[in-house]
Amino acid sequence: MVVIKYILVAIVLLIALGLLGGCGLLFIVHGWTGMPRKKARKKFTEYLARELGNDIRVLAFYRFYNTGNMNPNMFSIELQDVNREKVHFAVYWDAKKEQLDRPMYGEERNTLKSKYLFALERYQAYEAIRMEIVPLADNITWSMQYVTLHFTTPLTLEMMKSISAQFAASISKYPVLSFYTYHLHFNSNGDTNWLRTEIYKEGDDFPFKVVHYGFDTKSRQFNQLSKQLMESRDRYNNLRGTELYSENPVILVNQEDCMDLYVTYIFQEQAAAGKVQLKDFVGVLAIHFDMNKSEILSEKYIQGHRWKYLPDLYKDLQEQIGSKYQ
Secondary structure, eight states: OHHHHHHHHHHHHHHHHHHHHHHHHHHHHHHHHSOOHHHHHHHHHHHHHHHHTTSEEEEEEEEOOOTTTOOTTEEEEEEEESSOTTOEEEEEEETTTTEEOOOOTTOSOOSHHHHHHHHHHHHHHHHHHHHHHTTTSSEEEEETTEEEEEESSOOOHHHHHHHHHHHHHHHTTOTTSOOSEEEEEEEETTEEEEEEEEEEOSSTTSOOEEEEEEEOTTSHHHHHHHHHHHHHHHHHHHHHTOEESOSSOEEEEBTTTSSEEEEEEEEEOOOOTTOOOOOOEEEEEEEEEETTTTEEEEEEEEOOSOBSSHHHHHHHHHHHHOTTBO
16 A cells, blocks of 8 residues: 555656646756755855955845756845945856856946946946936936936926936936936826936947937826827727727827827727637827817827738828827
């Protein structure tokens, strides 16, 4: 009976491993053969102390084995400066070789010290920009290339456009900030404003500049606008027996003055009952809206040949409404 019991257990395990597939089986086998996480963390802590002293602490320590690196001894580690909590950086570390795996994006050297100095320089750039912008805004928060400026006073369109240009000039001074595109959002008394700006530079030797004004879909105005235009959207949709490509509209802002915009809804053909098929785009409703008066100026339904791709549809649309709307 005991023998039969062990045979059954073995069969169950084999079935389970078979369900996991080759990658799952490989992961389990290598997980067993990799260095224990506790031992690896102890070795890394000693390595960290030798390289950077005791001013850096480990925030997170995870095994980073996958089918890409095929290394059960690889770990992903998040580190933080003890004295400057906003200075943090991540490394990949081979516990068996006791060495870092590869440089992060924007880094030329691959040592703990170089990674720390890179993170410190980036933090100092953030703080320098904060000091330049805070006289204009009450606070600034960063999330990678997404930046939010916070205000406790009402915002005007001219204020936001002016601050966007000043932010572009400020960020151009710090090449350590390695993104080529930043998205700038405005928040007044906890309320996200409708305008957002995109700031871009063409290369390392070029300055940043404001290249696009857009409509922030997280704003209160976006929800109000969507509700206000829902009746028009549904009326056109029902008249033509089509279906919406997306409930959320694409909004094209007048890039010259941001005073008006086009709210666009895309319609596609309805699929035949019981069939799964690729559906062509058959029309677009473009609603011209005045932001100052908060009213509809005109409605235009554009249809033509069946569009297979959205860029082709918007190319035809801009020929009708003008390229200044983007």
